[in-house]
Amino acid sequence: MDNVNMVLDYKSAGVDIAAGEAAVKAIRHKVRETYNSNVLSDLGSFGGLYRIEKDNWQEPIMVTSTDGVGTKLRIAIMAKKYETIGQDLVNHCVNDILVQGAIPHVFLDYIGVGKLDPQMIEQVIDGLIKACCQNGCALIGGEMAEMPGIYHSDDFDLAGTIVGMVDKANLLPRQTLGKRDRLIGLPSSGLHTNGYSLVRKIVFEHRGLAIDTFIPECKDSLQNLLLSVHKSYLPQLRDSLNDPDLHGLAHITGGGIAGNLSRILPADIGADVVLSNEAIPPLFKWLQKSGQLETAVMQQAFNLGIGMICVVHEDAAERFLTLEGAVPLGELCRRERGEEKVQFV
Helix, strand or coil, rough: CCCCCCCCCCCHHHCCCCHHHHHHHHHHHHHHHHCCCCCCCCCCCCCEEEEEHHHHCCCCCEEEEEEEEECHHHHHHHHCCCHHHHHHHHHHHHHHHHHCEEEEEEEEEEEEECCCCCHHHHHHHHHHHHHHHCCCCEEEEEEECCCCCCCCCEEEEEEEEEEEEEEEHHCCCCCCCCCEEEEEECCCCCCCCCCCCHHHHHHHHCCCCCCCCCCCCCEEEEEHHHHCCCCCCCHHHHHCCCCCCCEEEEEECCCCHHHHHHHHHHEEEEEEEECHHHCCCCCHHHHHHHHHCHHHHHHHCCCEEEEEEEEHHHHHHHHHHHCCCEEEEEEEECCCCCCCCEEEE
């Protein structure tokens, strides 16, 4: 009978509207740091408004992408460190449209939680804001959903959508991409946002290590190594996007070098990749040894220290090798149908 007389409300069902409103209020002024004169709406509108400066474009193409950060979220939850996750998300999405030659303009986020923690939300948003400012894109909207029936109390999910622009004449990859083009690798800042399900199995299940364990071979703690921010390549490549000698870009995410480089290659073109053992950072070697992983598994699961590959005209290779940290990675060649498009040699 007591249950019949119980007064029910949304908070008793696990959704705290007041806490959500407080979280939005706390971040509103920070989000405005990402705005420019083209943003025509404010946080809390039903939709974000952004003006396109049409005089700056000849034949504008809109480029969009949606992604998340995968099970790297579990590492953030274990470490109770959330700001880097927001940066990971933005930078990953920036790189995904960068490979088509696009410059980011706006970003939108989705945060789903089991129980709303305003402090955690603020840290995540701080990371989003930091990366948006660094990449010159406006955070014009998003969704923060408290869903106790979907997520456990400490769990949350994070995803983002980015919108960028490129002139049709500068779309990548270019039709000039072909045999004898050179591959130039740009270094990653670590694992980026891929391979974490395997990493967690190796580190926490197989080795039984704690998140704050110091790894002598890497001269750092697991927390720092595994939460290293996914690098954005926009600052490094912005001035090269309209260079006709840049024929293509490949963002090295899930699937490794072979899986992602093959996505931009024509049917009859393959790649011979030369990646020396000396060029692979210590973290990847430690993971391989700790998990007793075959080289083929490492090549498929991880970026192996290469976060972006530039495909350039053979005569421009030396010029692109002046980019910070750039290394030669091989070249493109003819491939017969049925052969592996990307081969490590």
